[in-house]
Every structure is written in C-alpha cells, then in structure tokens.
Amino acid sequence: MQVPEKRRLSRRQVLSLVALTGLFPLVEACTTASPPTPIPPPPPAQSAKSASPIAAAAPTAASQPAATSKITLHALYSSNDPYDHQVFVQLFDLFGQKNPGLTVDFNDTPLSGFVQKATTMIVGGTPPDVMYLHPSFFLNFVYAKQVRDLTDMVKPNRSAYIPVQLDFWTFQGRLYGLPYNSNPSIMYYNKTIFQKRGVKTPEEYEKAGAWTWDQLRALAQQVSSGTGASRVFGYAADPSGLQFYTCVPVWDNQGELTNPEQTKWLLDTQPVIDVMQWHADMFLKEKTMPMPSDQQGTVWFFLTGRVGISTGGKNNVIQAANAKLDFEIGQVGTPKGKVGPINRDGPLASGIPLGGKYTDDAYRLVYFLGSPDAAPVYLGTGRGLPVQTSLINSEWFTKALKPWERAEVYANAAATVRAWIVPGKNPNEENRTFATEWQKVLAGQSSVPAAMTEATQTMNTQLT
Amino acid sequence: MSKRARFWRSQALEGYLCILPWLVSFVCFTALPMVGSLAVSLTNWSLLSPPQWIGFGNYRQLLADPLFYTTVYNTAYITFFSLPLRLTLALLLALGLNQKLRGVNVYRTICFLPSQMPVVASALIWLWVLNPDFGLANVLLTFLGLPPLKWLFDVNLAKPSIVLISLWGGTGTAMIIFLAGLQGVPESLYEAASIDGAGRWTRFVAVTLPMISPVIFFNLIIGIIASFQDYFALVYVTTQGGPANATLIYIIYLFFKGFQDFQMGYASALAWLLFCVVVILTAVQFLAARRWVYYEVSEGR
Numbered sequence: 111m112q113v114p115e116k117r118r119l120s121r122r123q124v125l126s127l128v129a130l131t132g133l134f135p136l137v138e139a140c141t142t143a144s145p146p147t148p149i150p151p152p153p154p155a156q157s158a159k160s161a162s163p164i165a166a167a168a169p170t171a172a173s174q175p176a177a178t179s180k181i182t183l184h185a186l187y188s189s190n191d192p193y194d195h196q197v198f199v200q201l202f203d204l205f206g207q208k209n210p211g212l213t214v215d216f217n218d219t220p221l222s223g224f225v226q227k228a229t230t231m232i233v234g235g236t237p238p239d240v241m242y243l244h245p246s247f248f249l250n251f252v253y254a255k256q257v258r259d260l261t262d263m264v265k266p267n268r269s270a271y272i273p274v275q276l277d278f279w280t281f282q283g284r285l286y287g288l289p290y291n292s293n294p295s296i297m298y299y300n301k302t303i304f305q306k307r308g309v310k311t312p313e314e315y316e317k318a319g320a321w322t323w324d325q326l327r328a329l330a331q332q333v334s335s336g337t338g339a340s341r342v343f344g345y346a347a348d349p350s351g352l353q354f355y356t357c358v359p360v361w362d363n364q365g366e367l368t369n370p371e372q373t374k375w376l377l378d379t380q381p382v383i384d385v386m387q388w389h390a391d392m393f394l395k396e397k398t399m400p401m402p403s404d405q406q407g408t409v410w411f412f413l414t415g416r417v418g419i420s421t422g423g424k425n426n427v428i429q430a431a432n433a434k435l436d437f438e439i440g441q442v443g444t445p446k447g448k449v450g451p452i453n454r455d456g457p458l459a460s461g462i463p464l465g466g467k468y469t470d471d472a473y474r475l476v477y478f479l480g481s482p483d484a485a486p487v488y489l490g491t492g493r494g495l496p497v498q499t500s501l502i503n504s505e506w507f508t509k510a511l512k513p514w515e516r517a518e519v520y521a522n523a524a525a526t527v528r529a530w531i532v533p534g535k536n537p538n539e540e541n542r543t544f545a546t547e548w549q550k551v552l553a554g555q556s557s558v559p560a561a562m563t564e565a566t567q568t569m570n571t572q573l574t
Numbered sequence: 575m576s577k578r579a580r581f582w583r584s585q586a587l588e589g590y591l592c593i594l595p596w597l598v599s600f601v602c603f604t605a606l607p608m609v610g611s612l613a614v615s616l617t618n619w620s621l622l623s624p625p626q627w628i629g630f631g632n633y634r635q636l637l638a639d640p641l642f643y644t645t646v647y648n649t650a651y652i653t654f655f656s657l658p659l660r661l662t663l664a665l666l667l668a669l670g671l672n673q674k675l676r677g678v679n680v681y682r683t684i685c686f687l688p689s690q691m692p693v694v695a696s697a698l699i700w701l702w703v704l705n706p707d708f709g710l711a712n713v714l715l716t717f718l719g720l721p722p723l724k725w726l727f728d729v730n731l732a733k734p735s736i737v738l739i740s741l742w743g744g745t746g747t748a749m750i751i752f753l754a755g756l757q758g759v760p761e762s763l764y765e766a767a768s769i770d771g772a773g774r775w776t777r778f779v780a781v782t783l784p785m786i787s788p789v790i791f792f793n794l795i796i797g798i799i800a801s802f803q804d805y806f807a808l809v810y811v812t813t814q815g816g817p818a819n820a821t822l823i824y825i826i827y828l829f830f831k832g833f834q835d836f837q838m839g840y841a842s843a844l845a846w847l848l849f850c851v852v853v854i855l856t857a858v859q860f861l862a863a864r865r866w867v868y869y870e871v872s873e874g875r
Contacts, residue, residue: 226833229622229836233621233622251622254622254623338707339708402817535620536836538830538834538835542830545816546816549816550729552817553728553817555729
C-alpha cells in the first residue's frame with residue numbers, strides 16, 4: 111500500500127499563516143466595536159397623574175418593562191471606601207427586588223478617574239444609563255449638553271425634595287440631577303482634650319448661643335499646645351477648598367465669593383480678604399491650625415487625636431466609628447459670624463446621560479436612591495442625610511446615629527444650607543488657581559490681599 | 575526576475591510579515607492618534623462637545639500662558655539636576671558592581687530592585703519618609719542635630735525632593751545597562767594600558783569611558799526623553815504639582831488641561847510642543863555624539 115505523502119508547508123506559508131492568525135483578533139477587535147449611539151431627543155414630559163411621589167415615579171405603561179423581560183441598567187457611581195461600596199451594592203439589590211425585571215450593573219469608579227471614565231463612555235457611544243454627579247464636575251456635563259434635563263420628568267415628585275437640595279443641581283432654571291445624599295458641614299471636637307485643659311467645649315458655647323468664629327479662634331488658642339510631632343492644634347480645616355469649606359466663613363462674614371450673576375469672582379473684596387487673613391494668622395502667627403504638611407487630610411488628622419476642633423460631615427462618622435479612638439468625640443454645628451450660621455453642603459446626585467436606552471427605568475432608579483424606599487439602606491447605614499422632606503425625621507436616620515452623634519446638629523446644619531457650587535466651565539482650573547495662591551500665602555511668598563487679587567484676576571479669565 | 579531578486583523579495587516579505595503585528599498596532603495606536611492629536615491641537619475641543627477649528631489659537635494661547643513657562647522651568651530643573659546625578663550614580667554603582675566581589679550578584683539585585691518597584695508604591699513610601707512630622711528623613715536630620723525640613727511641602731525644597739526620589743527609583747535600570755557595557759570592554763585593553771604604565775584613573779578615562787561611550791549615549795538619550803514624560807506618576811502621587819506650583823511639571827499640566835479641564839485641544843498643543851522639543855534635543859545629541867561617542871565598527875573612531 112502506498113503511504114500518502116505528507117503535505118509540508120513551506121516556511122513562507124507558515125509565516126504567512128501565523129501573521130494572518132495574529133491579525134484576526136485585531137481585525138475583529140476593530141470591527142466589532144459598537145457604533146456610536148445616536149443621541150435621542152429628550153423625552154416628552156411625563157404626565158403622571160398621581161400626587162404620590164412613588165406612584166408618580168412609576169414609568170408610563172408604554173415603557174413599563176414586561177414582567178418577563180430583563181433590563182440591565184448600567185450605573186456609573188463612585189464610592190468613598192469599601193463600606194460605601196457595600197452600601198451601593200445593597201441599594202441596587204434593593205432596587206432590583208422592588209422592581210422585578212430590572213437589575214443594576216454597578217460600575218464603581220474612583221472619583222479621581224470618574225470624569226475620564228464617564229467622558230470616555232459618553233464619547234465612545236456607550237454612556238451609562240445612570241451616573242453619579244459631583245459638584246466638582248457637574249457643570250462640565252451640563253455645559254456639554256450630555257446629561258438629560260430632568261425638569262419636566264421630576265415635576266410630579268418635585269415637592270418631595272428639600273428645595274435647596276434640588277437647587278444644587280439646577281442650572282439656568284433647569285434641573286439636571288436628582289439628589290440622593292446631603293452632607294452639610296458640621297464640626298467634630300475632641301472632648302478629651304477640652305476636658306484635660308479644663309476649657310469649656312464648643313457645645314457649651316453653642317447651647318449658650320455664643321458659638322461664633324471668634325470664639326472658635328479663642329478656643330483653638332486655648333487647646334493648642336506642644337511642639338513638633340506631638341503638637342496639638344486647636345482647629346483643622348482647609349481654606350483652599352472654596353466650595354467645601356471657605357464659602358461658609360465668607361458667607362458668615364457677610365461676604366460673597368462671586369457676584370449674583372456668577373460672572374465675576376469677588377475674592378479681592380474685604381469680607382473675603384478678612385476671612386482668609388483670619389485663617390492665615392491662625393496658620394502662621396498663632397500656629398493653631400496644622401499646615402498641609404502636618405496632616406494627611408483634615409479628618410484623618412483629627413482622628414489621630416492631635417486636633418481640638420475639626421470640620422467634617424456626616425460621611426466621616428463611619429470613619430470615626432471604625433477608628434479605635436482613645437478619646438471622646440463631640441459634635442457641634444458650624445459657628446456663626448456677623449450673620450449665620452450659613453452652611454454649605456457636600457451633595458451628591460444622579461444624572462441620566464443622553465444616549466441611554468432606558469430613560470424611564472433610569473429615572474426610576476435615580477428617584478429611588480433618594481426616596482423612602484431606599485431609606486432603610488441609605489439612612490439606615492448612617493451614610494448621609496436625607497434629601498427628601500418626609501425623611502428629615504426618619505426613624506431609619508435617627509436609629510442609625512451613634513451615641514455621640516447629635517440629631518439636632520444635623521437638623522440645624524441641613525436647615526441652614528445654601529446651594530452653591532464653583533461656577534464656570536473650568537471649576538477644576540479655578541480651584542487649582544485658588545489653592546495655588548493660598549499655598550503662596552502659607553509659604554510666605556505672598557500676602558493675603560495680593561494673593562486674593564491675583565486669584566481674582568486669573569479666575570475671572572477662567573470663569574468664562 | 576533574477577533568482578537573487580526573488581530570494582531577496584521572499585526574505586523581505588517574510589520580514590514584513592514578522593513585523594506586521596507590531597506595524598499594524600503602531601499605525602493604529604501610535605501613528606494615527608499622533609496625527610489625530612495634531613489635528614486636535616488646532617481645535618477647541620472639550621471632548622464632550624464637537625471640536626471647533628481655531629487654527630494656531632492654542633499655540634498662541636500657550637505662549638501667553640504664564641503656567642506654561644512655570645512648567646517648562648520646573649521640568650528643565652528636574653531633568654537637568656536629576657539626569658546627570660542619576661547617570662553618574664548609576665555609573666559609579668556599575669563600576670563597583672563590576673568588580674569580582676563575593677556575593678556580587680546579591681548586591682546587583684539589591685541595587686536594581688528599587689527600579690522594579692511600581693512608581694506609585696515607591697512615591698507613597700517616599701511621602702512617608704519625607705513627612706515633616708514623623709518621616710525617617712527628619713528623624714535622621716534631628717539625630718544629626720540639624721533642623722527638620724518640610725521637604726515636599728516646602729516651595730524651595732519640593733523640586734530637590736523630587737530629584738532625590740527620582741534617583742532612588744531611576745538609577746537601577748541605567749546601572750544595569752552600564753554594567754553590561756562595562757562587561758563588554760575587552761580585558762586586553764586594560765592589560766595593554768597597564769603595560770604602558772596607565773594607572774586606574776588613566777585606564778578609566780582612556781579605556782573605560784571611550785569603550786562604554788555608546789552605552790552612556792544610549793542612557794543619556796533615553797534619560798532625556800524619559801525625563802520629560804516619566805515623572806508624571808511620581809509628582810501626581812506626591813504633590814500634584816504643588817506647593818504653589820513648585821512641582822507643576824509639563825506632563826502634569828498637560829494632564830490637568832486634557833483630563834481635568836476638558837481642554838483637549840490645548841493639551842494636544844502642549845503634547846506636540848513637547849514632542850518637537852524632545853525631537854530637537856535628541857537630534858542635537860546625535861550631532862554632538864559624533865565628537866565623543868566611540869564605535870568600534872564605525873569609520874575609524
């Protein structure tokens with residue numbers, strides 16, 4: 111029998127095959143990319159008849175998912191820490207349980223890379239159905255017309271929300287985000303330090319109606335002591351954060367950071383200069399505030415036990431509770447100045463990017479996150495303050511308070527919130543400019559008036 | 575077609591097939607995006623909105639931007655202090671580790687190890703080492719009776735601190751390349767020089783340096799190119815360009831403009847200017863290299 115001759119491939123043929131095989135995945139990768147999703151026009155206003163927020167939030171019959179159909183909503187959010195991540199996971203699970211047929215694909219992206227991720231998804235034609243909104247980048251997406259105008263959709267539910275919480279996400283009269291978290295400023299103080307020094311606590315001054323910025327400064331001097339690595343500082347805050355801190359003492363000093371039209375910065379006006387000088391003196395002359403080099407973040411530094419009073423928020427409670435502290439914590443509201451107290455907020459919201467497929471279901475989710483339905487998880491875990499009126503005295507919220515937390519501090523803080531976020535198309539650039547000028551003051555390279563003048567001039571060019 | 579030509583063509587074809595995967599990815603992921611970024615640099619583009627053609631507007635804006643000059647100065651400062659120090663240290667280490675010592679491989683590994691550590695991890699470690707309150711550096715200074723320093727938080731010390739950190743992480747790779755170069759120097763040349771009465775220093779200057787000059791040149795070229803781009807992670811993790819812009823280097827500014835401020839056109843203009851500067855500096859080095867780099871196989875030098 112004749113054995114058939116084995117067919118041998120030439121070296122050239124082998125190489126050609128190898129090269130072509132190598133090309134297949136590449137060609138496939140290039141050709142299977144989904145084409146950009148065309149951006150649909152905003153949906154018409156929904157005509158929900160019910161006054162009940164929950165009923166009104168229900169999607170129209172046409173868009174109601176069939177009981178058997180499965181819809182996955184892609185949610186791009188950013189958690190603060192592993193604990194916060196779990197809160198989101200529980201919330202989305204709860205949403206799935208309450209909305210059969212809907213599941214949430216949770217994409218947890220760190221805040222530092224969040225804008226890049228969201229931008230890439232939107233520009234790539236695969237926007238998430240729902241996305242997290244933070245004051246530091248909210249306006250970028252609004253200016254670029256990439257988040258849906260929710261003004262008409264929210265009409266039936268509008269009254270459910272604390273009005274100021276909606277104001278944060280309103281631009282030129284239109285609403286672009288639904289809040290789910292409120293985090294106004296409060297102050298933490300180290301009770302043990304005050305007791306050891308025999309100094310009256312901020313809480314005592316607050317109860318006496320004498321809790322003022324000047325009193326805070328005096329207390330800071332009384333509790334500051336020591337040198338070097340063991341120095342205890344009276345007060346910790348970061349005045350380079352316009353929105354996250356500085357606006358509060360400025361407003362309390364009857365100052366404004368911008369003109370009412372938000373077309374001009376007013377950092378070189380006397381009330382603002384006074385506030386910044388007040389801080390500069392505490393940093394540089396009295397040394398009652400820790401320099402940025404002394405701390406790794408204000409709250410972290412407070413938790414080391416080396417600070418008398420520190421700014422913070424509800425979101426720091428979990429951090430404080432998990433830390434093994436060898437001192438007692440107390441809470442107090444922000445002080446008052448010539449007026450006030452007027453507070454800021456660290457609000458968070460959900461937006462619906464344009465181009466998503468399931469607008470009604472996405473709305474259902476963004477409404478759910480701040481609603482009473484989500485309260486057992488969101489408020490029950492002590493993560494934030496409510497954004498809806500009916501939840502202000504929620505049992506879920508009060509039950510989650512730690513023994514050292516004071517409900518009235520949160521209530522007062524929430525009641526004095528003023529909605530403001532850094533305006534303009536370049537908030538990051540403006541924040542960086544302000545921080546740089548402030549660093550020059552701390553480094554002794556510039557005086558407060560000169561730094562504020564320089565900041566105003568530069569930031570005015572960045573505002574438009 | 576002659577047999578020889580057919581043979582050459584088949585060889586060339588195989589060669590091209592071999593490099594085809596690289597070539598395709600280079601064209602798709604490097605060359606085309608580069609051309610694209612040149613076009614983007616002539617537009618005003620926020621990524622989220624359609625780009626608007628503005629011609630050379632970004633380049634004009636760049637020349638009027640004071641922060642641009644700050645970043646150029648900071649980058650030049652760090653490059654021109656860090657690179658010579660790094661290369662000198664690497665060469666000294668390589669010379670030391672080229673000796674016949676007991677356990678020399680262990681020493682080589684130890685010296686090479688820092689360069690293999692992820693930049694973010696090493697930056698975080700240095701952030702602690704240079705912490706003004708409880709960092710190891712200040713403990714050492716205090717032990718020596720010197721006043722503690724603010725290091726990365728001091729406007730005047732921030733750049734030198736970055737140079738210091740870069741020495742730790744960037745010396746290992748250059749050292750290994752120097753070591754390879756040193757091991758390629760024929761022993762016979764040293765013997766001949768010794769017979770002629772050359773001492774250690776003369777042998778180093780007359781034999782070692784010329785023989786490893788291509789390696790020095792390679793490290794210099796790579797070092798300069800990398801210096802303009804490589805400090806991103808280090809600066810981003812440690813100072814984010816602060817304090818008061820003291821460490822705001824070019825590449826960080828480019829990132830801020832592109833991915834924080836959504837000014838992709840301006841960021842692309844910055845990138846192209848950087849590219850041009852790197853190309854010019856590299857070309858100048860190649861021209862200068864004719865005077866001091868010795869190639870055994872070149873035209874007699």
